Amino acid sequence: MTIGPDPKAIYPNPSIKEVVYIKNVITRPNILVGDYTYYDDPDHPEEFEQHVTHHYEFLGDKLIIGKFCAIAKGIEFIMNGANHVQKGATTYPFNILANGWEKFTPQLTDLPLKGDTVVGNDVWFGQNVTVLPGVTIGDGAIIGANSLVAKDVPAYAIVGGNPASVIKMRFPLAIRTALSAFAWWNQDINWISTHISELTVERLTLNKINDWQRSSKHA
Template identity: 35%
Template structure:
């Protein structure tokens, strides 16, 4: 009982949010030195980072996220729990896929695939999504929970499934063009306040964001 009590106390203090520079951290995450944060980011417990990673302004991560390789995530993105982004992969055209140090002192690690994952702005990545390989996700896209994404995702599209496939576009082409031209994610807080009414509109059956 005493040990359980101390474990609960330690866990409580580990999960108290702590502001470190531009990031709000809670719990215990690894590899933070591999990440460039643009600011106002949130990193919850048990996130793991390896490689070269850039996370855009106001983007928030989820519990137990795993990001490995050359990865760039845009501004105002939201990642759910248990999301994994794998920009690297085991070699599949050589004798073995094994790259650990137990074989040839890890020399085969040089054979692994090194790709790049680029996530646009205002992207919602649902619980348990996995992104693998050389993938670009466009602005405003939605990756549904549990999707396994292995190819590019168009802006403002919704994808789901294993492997992920297009379900639909969020808006008409005209509205998508207008939002892309607006580039709201690059605006200051004062500029965003001036266009706040646009964020409160429902664009269902509309032909323009300015209607």
């Protein structure tokens, strides 16, 4: 029998209505979220999409978030629609104010588009984090509260500040490499449930990751 919350539920714990599984409340086709990733906000967590701003389908950019991410309140993913043309004397967006100015709508090739915003698996966001367009955040990263993420974040890095910079790496390189290769978030949910204490409490070693590989159905 499978144990753990239903990944198709909006509220994984029905007694805590401020936590929702994001995948089950999004409606936009240009937002893709993995199983078990949640948003925690006492004010309408079901409206996660309101925290993804300037996101227009005609631009083609996507917000992609992996599995088992923990996202605290106040998150804002600013997408490429926030960018203005920068080649000329002014960045003022005349076209969006219409009344005859709409004929000066810039071509997509004139906009400084940054591409998709990609968040890996098992990423923890503190409160009031802002992520700028086109950023990639690696697996297992921790984003400190009140950070502005303006550039890519390596896997298993702890970052913070405005703009966010690396404070330290969570593990030595050998362990980071082994964790990335094992990808615990892709294991069978019963395997994950059985190993929760090891995943969360025990000191991590290469031997432990090797043990996981041997015990996993996906090894």
